[in-house]
Amino acid sequence: MIMSNSPCQDGGLTLRFWGVRGSTPVCGSDYAEFGGSTPCLEVRCGERLFLIDAGSGLFNCGQHHRADLPKEIDLLFSHLHFDHTGGLPFFKPAVFDGERVINTWCGNLDGASAEASLGRLYAPPLFPVTLDILPCQMKHHGFRAGETLTFPDGMEVDTLLLNHPQGSVGYRFDHGGKRLCVISDIEHSDPWPSPELRAFVEGADLLVYDGMFTDCEYPTCRGWGHSTWQKGVELARAANVKALGIIHLHPAHTDAMLRRVEAEMQAEMPTAFIARERALVDVGTIGTPRPRVVARSA
Numbered sequence: 001m002i003m004s005n006s007p008c009q010d011g012g013l014t015l016r017f018w019g020v021r022g023s024t025p026v027c028g029s030d031y032a033e034f035g036g037s038t039p040c041l042e043v044r045c046g047e048r049l050f051l052i053d054a055g056s057g058l059f060n061c062g063q064h065h066r067a068d069l070p071k072e073i074d075l076l077f078s079h080l081h082f083d084h085t086g087g088l089p090f091f092k093p094a095v096f097d098g099e100r101v102i103n104t105w106c107g108n109l110d111g112a113s114a115e116a117s118l119g120r121l122y123a124p125p126l127f128p129v130t131l132d133i134l135p136c137q138m139k140h141h142g143f144r145a146g147e148t149l150t151f152p153d154g155m156e157v158d159t160l161l162l163n164h165p166q167g168s169v170g171y172r173f174d175h176g177g178k179r180l181c182v183i184s185d186i187e188h189s190d191p192w193p194s195p196e197l198r199a200f201v202e203g204a205d206l207l208v209y210d211g212m213f214t215d216c217e218y219p220t221c222r223g224w225g226h227s228t229w230q231k232g233v234e235l236a237r238a239a240n241v242k243a244l245g246i247i248h249l250h251p252a253h254t255d256a257m258l259r260r261v262e263a264e265m266q267a268e269m270p271t272a273f274i275a276r277e278r279a280l281v282d283v284g285t286i287g288t289p290r291p292r293v294v295a296r297s298a
């Protein structure tokens with residue numbers, strides 16, 4: 001089903017995956033189903049838009065929406081590693097609109113905003129221009145993970161510091177009686193889960209979680225800042241989460257492998273799934289064996 005660009009006419013809570021690949025983009029026939037773009041998520045609370053992360057998936061988000069975006073956009077960074085920031089200057093319909101305001105929110109730098117870090121990344125010789133040259137107006141806001149973000153329209157988003165090199169920020173959206181938690185990038189702790197994380201995601205209708213590795217792969221990747229789908233299932237069970245979506249997919253994990261992993265995971269938790277790029281999930285309809293993917297256009 002092809003849907004409109006405004007998925008939440010009824011005031012519901014939806015999530016669209018514009019990029020679900022971790023670390024580096026990939027492309028080719030082995031990645032056609034799950035996609036190769038790095039993290040970018042679109043969250044709609046009714047008409048209210050949030051973007052989480054500016055990985056390479058942000059490009060397709062911009063191409064899809066074109067001018068159909070609010071004049072002011074809130075971009076919530078989980079953190080600033082390159083796979084979460086590399087798409088920012090390529091968000092064309094927003095960046096090249098002189099009327100547009102892009103608020104960036106960064107919570108893993110002791111209260112500092114992303115401005116100085118992005119200024120180092122986007123400057124010659126690493127990038128031909130600085131972000132302040134772009135027509136849109138960027139306003140960079142810093143906060144400390146753990147704080148609740150309160151926006152001028154009264155919308156609130158809860159945050160939590162996650163275990164990742166340089167830290168990362170988890171986000172929780174409560175809207176229309178539904179709860180969505182986005183927990184990536186994170187490496188699980190021992191014991192698992194921590195009481196803080198368990199409380200943060202308690203009762204979520206959908207938990208989006210970093211499942212870059214399998215349990216078999218993890219021992220050789222310990223300390224890299226990522227987790228496994230098995231730990232996602234453990235967290236979901238401990239916190240009475242209704243459905244689980246896995247993102248930050250390893251760049252070497254092909255469609256064939258991910259389909260096998262998904263079947264294995266669904267044997268453990270039938271409402272769990274591996275996120276597919278461009279899939280739109282209506283968080284409000286969860287309760288069936290698997291979140292209803294209401295659109296996946298080309």
Ligand SMILES: [Zn+2]
Nearest residue numbers: 022023083185
């Ligand atoms: Zn990452």
Ligand SMILES: [Zn+2]
Nearest residue numbers: 079081164185
């Ligand atoms: Zn990272």
